Amino acid sequence: MNVSTSRKSVVGAALIAVLALTLSACGGSSNTASSDSTIDCSTGTIKASGSTAQKNAIAEWVNAYQSACPGATVNYQAVGSSAGVTDFINKQTAFAGSDSVLKPEDQIKADERCTDSEAIHIPMVGGAITLAYNVAGVDSLTLTPDVIAGIFNNSITKWNDPKIKAINEGVTLPNATIAQFHRSDGSGTTDNFTKYLTAAAPKVWKLSNAKEWKAEGGQGAKGNDGVAAAIKSTDNAIGYVELSFAQDAELKVAKVDNGGGAVEPNADTAAAAIGKAVGEIVDNENNIKLKINYTLKDANTYPIVLLTYEITCQKGLTGTDLALTKSFLTYSASDAAQAQLVEIGYVPITGDLLTSVRKSVSSIA
């Protein structure tokens, strides 16, 4: 008897520890349930799934939406973009969250799922990928695309490499080996980061882009939180993590100079880059597939950004799925909801793009 109870209590304690860790990992979901009177509420339950990158943003919105709209439940499972798209195609969910636009063959399947209409992309959550570092005595660091690519393909291995020194005059860089961290799991962050390297540093980065890390050298860690923790606990470390994770771990982040001056990553500078993304598809203006321009040289524009979409049916949803999806996405595209993103380290959609997003949401029927 004693044994079984003590076993249980150990398991219980362990579970509590796990819960505490999970909660702290989710950090930032500050219950800002400002009962927004402007929400056009709907009721019922819908399921959605997909991207882990937008997990905290959706969680924040679901909190606010559900507390303003009693009787409504939005159940978003962060299972990953690919799994989310599969769930949506199999009619398990009302919308999918995805880090990237559908491949042509998936677009065809998704259109079939939407019976006689089109599955549309609605860009809803932006993010910035920062180069977070932990080097004692270095409080300001500027990097160029070629240097970033050099660090991550292991051709630059020392912090006092002449190439880094040349762009950081006045900064004392130690004669230490760079401890480079990347993601060990498949991830949209890696995909977007390597897209940036491919576009902005084509002479140094030859590996193209992928969700898996392909370069040699460095160390892999699991998840944005894993990479952030690894940088924090390792001297002379650098790695790429999304802005919110760098903020939560209180890491120093490098400025990036794409050729138009060093730019600090924050919600404003990243929003500027996302606002300059251009449409890829023109046949249906409500299906907003965007191409991010990673080589922007504009002032106050941080170039390493990512964009996540909600994918749903323009027509073809029915009943609760239709009403609640439209109501929830309308709220997500509101000024209040987009402003919430900034507080938790995401990047809002702004300007003309936000106008098109709202038009796209209102076209759901």
Place this chain on the structure above:
Amino acid sequence: MTTLINPEAPVGAPLGKSSRPRDALFAGISRGSGIVVLIVMGAIGVFLLWKALPALSANTASFLTTSPWFPDDAQPKFGIAALAFGTLLSSVIAMVIAVPVGIGVALYTAHYAPRRFAPTLGYIVDLLAAVPSIIFGLWGLQILMPNSIGLWRWLDDHFGFIPLFSNEQNIYTRSIALAAVVLAIMILPTVSAISREVFAQVPPGHIEAALALGATRWETMRTAVFPFARPGMVSAAMLGLGRALGETIAVALILSATFKINWQVTEPGGNTFAANIALKWNEAGTIGLGALIASGLVLYVITFAVNMAARLVVERRRDFSGAN
């Protein structure tokens, strides 16, 4: 747990032939249960194969001898060479650490420890089995990794002439060796609990006879306890190995996850089947999912082979064990 030692179940023919209806019913139910298990096992195998085939046929590289894992490229290229290497190497190192310690703990609790103290010690070791593996992973990452760097560096400095311990990168974190130590602690309770059960079953007569003949404590262990318990110790080790082969999240958190065959176990890198599936599943595309399932199929076969090998060893040794 003792089924491995005495697998001859005294059922079968007499039950089937019984004329009494209740016996017939019972025989039918137990036969049915047995068949269900076989069907489930078979169905898992068929399911894995069916899901894996499209990916395997799309693969542009040899599945068995390729190391990199890039199934979602335009030209899918993936193989299990590095995964199989990392899985087996980390598990074998874990065994090398855990089996002697586990058997030592079992021997101490069963035959050396004071009577009042022994059960408590046994329970404490068993409690390790109740700790969720993510806790082991986080402990390995946050406590063991920073505190073990000195040990790995010492091994590199003094035994670096052995390829296993040399470290050219001079980075001593997120290595196969670290994962193996965590795995060893995780399989320790399995090894020690089963060995303890087996040691406790040694007939007191054997031990008393050895002592009466003037054997020392250690000679008693060698001549009376070990021969009797050897098959049980082998099964304990193999069950531990089975757990180490399939351990997922602790390894996924710790390893740096590279797809290279590298004998330098203290360098960052390495990967295992289960960890790779956990790391890649979420964002895998169509081919990627099939490829991961194919790797799962290989793990299934390896685990199956390990268990079969364990049974063979136990069968062969039984005649000499002095048991029965």
